[in-house]
Amino acid sequence: MAIPTIQSIKSPRDIKGCTVAELEALAAEIRRFLIESCAKTGGHIGANLGVIELTIAMHYVFDSPKDQIVWDTSHQVYTHRILTGRASMFPTLNSLHGMARFVRREENIHDIMDASHGGTSISTAVGLSKAKEMMGSNETVIAVIGDGSLVEGMAWEALNHAATLKSNMIIVINDNGMAIAKNVGGIAKLFSNTNWQQKCSQFFGALGLNYFSESEGHNIGRLIGSLKKIKDGPRPAVLHVKTEKGHKLKGAQEHPYKMHFSPPFDPWTLKVGKTPKVTYGKIAGDALYDVMKEDTSIVTIFPATPYASYVERCLEEFPDRTIDVGMAEQHALCFSTGLALNGIKPVICYQATFMQRAMDQIIHDACFMDLPVTLMVVRSGFAGYDGPTHHGIFDLPYLRSFPNLKIFYPKDRFELRRIIKERLLGKPKHPMAILYPYEP
Numbered sequence: 001m002a003i004p005t006i007q008s009i010k011s012p013r014d015i016k017g018c019t020v021a022e023l024e025a026l027a028a029e030i031r032r033f034l035i036e037s038c039a040k041t042g043g044h045i046g047a048n049l050g051v052i053e054l055t056i057a058m059h060y061v062f063d064s065p066k067d068q069i070v071w072d073t074s075h076q077v078y079t080h081r082i083l084t085g086r087a088s089m090f091p092t093l094n095s096l097h098g099m100a101r102f103v104r105r106e107e108n109i110h111d112i113m114d115a116s117h118g119g120t121s122i123s124t125a126v127g128l129s130k131a132k133e134m135m136g137s138n139e140t141v142i143a144v145i146g147d148g149s150l151v152e153g154m155a156w157e158a159l160n161h162a163a164t165l166k167s168n169m170i171i172v173i174n175d176n177g178m179a180i181a182k183n184v185g186g187i188a189k190l191f192s193n194t195n196w197q198q199k200c201s202q203f204f205g206a207l208g209l210n211y212f213s214e215s216e217g218h219n220i221g222r223l224i225g226s227l228k229k230i231k232d233g234p235r236p237a238v239l240h241v242k243t244e245k246g247h248k249l250k251g252a253q254e255h256p257y258k259m260h261f262s263p264p265f266d267p268w269t270l271k272v273g274k275t276p277k278v279t280y281g282k283i284a285g286d287a288l289y290d291v292m293k294e295d296t297s298i299v300t301i302f303p304a305t306p307y308a309s310y311v312e313r314c315l316e317e318f319p320d321r322t323i324d325v326g327m328a329e330q331h332a333l334c335f336s337t338g339l340a341l342n343g344i345k346p347v348i349c350y351q352a353t354f355m356q357r358a359m360d361q362i363i364h365d366a367c368f369m370d371l372p373v374t375l376m377v378v379r380s381g382f383a384g385y386d387g388p389t390h391h392g393i394f395d396l397p398y399l400r401s402f403p404n405l406k407i408f409y410p411k412d413r414f415e416l417r418r419i420i421k422e423r424l425l426g427k428p429k430h431p432m433a434i435l436y437p438y439e440p
């Protein structure tokens with residue numbers, strides 16, 4: 001059979017008759033297409049180059065949308081979109097009324113749930129799977145989750161539940177060792193162990209999940225073999241796949257975080273065009289650096305979003321006091337209340353949209369105990385280029401209803417700098433949220 005061209009693919013059925021060699025040729029074509037397309041529109045290029053082969057293999061082995069594929073966060077779905085007939089929409093990515101930045105059900109029948117905040121896939125898949133079980137269906141539900149998003153608390157709540165299921169549910173862990181930056185913590189340590197297959201098998205096996213692994217996540221033949229084995233194997237199952245972010249994009253490894261998401265770029269040099277030099281985020285990050293230098297009791301915490309919050313300089317200079325807790329917004333808050341209870345001045349750098357995850361912890365742990373926790377919240381309000389699910393438009397309405405919380409919204413960069421310095425070099429007594437928008 002002739003290899004289907006990217007533009008001719010209408011549904012995953014179009015690749016079912018291909019040989020592995022033909023699928024490999026298709027993967028190469030998709031890789032070229034994504035680089036050229038994202039160079040013009042911007043996009044999550046690095047994350048997507050890491051899952052081309054995995055996505056092809058999944059659509060080859062399973063029958064979407066009957067078998068439901070749930071993408072965690074859903075920034076990595078470009079190949080899924082091509083295989084479900086949407087190649088022609090790529091020029092509209094990141095534009096008004098264009099192809100959605102993250103999965104939206106209204107766009108396509110193969111898009112099972114809306115997403116964009118990490119860590120929801122396993123929970124939803126457990127529900128989808130339980131519903132299928134109740135209807136007497138033996139179709140499969142597959143949650144695809146990255147090692148970064150797997151750190152989210154909800155993912156573990158769901159894994160705990162998944163272990164009790166009898167239905168056809170599979171969790172595919174796309175392990176590239178990265179969140180936006182390098183992944184951190186115990187899971188990252190386990191996954192990078194030289195004996196990771198054996199250790200993870202014990203770990204997931206002990207939880208009651210049937211563990212399979214594939215160390216060659218860019219080898220379509222092997223991936224198909226693993227997925228077929230798991231398709232007919234015991235449930236619930238985990239397939240742990242090693243992949244590489246930015247795979248085969250020359251130079252991506254030198255600045256991998258840029259290649260998680262990139263604004264439009266030159267595909268040869270990877271250079272991006274002009275970006276604004278002075279944003280509120282940058283001003284806040286610089287002011288934070290200044291106060292951390294002066295006061296060694298300040299500890300900065302951030303949940304896997306170092307670049308949005310401009311904490312790179314703090315990370316470099318004060319690595320012991322600048323702490324990435326991974327994609328764990330709720331833990332970030334309670335960790336900081338623990339620090340505050342023992343006399344440390346904690347600052348949590350949140351991206352407004354993701355702070356929503358920690359709403360209860362802000363009320364129950366910071367506000368009720370009236371602790372001097374400081375929230376520095378970037379991308380408050382409209383987050384234009386980031387898209388509708390990433391707006392920080394709910395922060396003011398909900399924060400205003402919390403007891404004891406002071407809220408500061410600077411009218412300009414001078415006020416932003418002043419409040420950070422006054423607050424953190426003084427003796428803070430109550431919780432405070434300092435909010436600032438995306439652009440200057």
Ligand SMILES: Cc1ncc(C[n+]2csc(CCOP(=O)(O)OP(=O)(O)O)c2C)c(N)n1
Nearest residue numbers: 047116117118146147148149178179180304
């Ligand atoms: C709750 C939440 N926190 C933070 C983010 C920002 N974010 C988007 S993708 C990402 C990294 C995801 O890493 P992983 O799941 O391993 O996927 P990869 O990009 O490595 O394929 C982060 C931190 C988010 N989308 N949702």
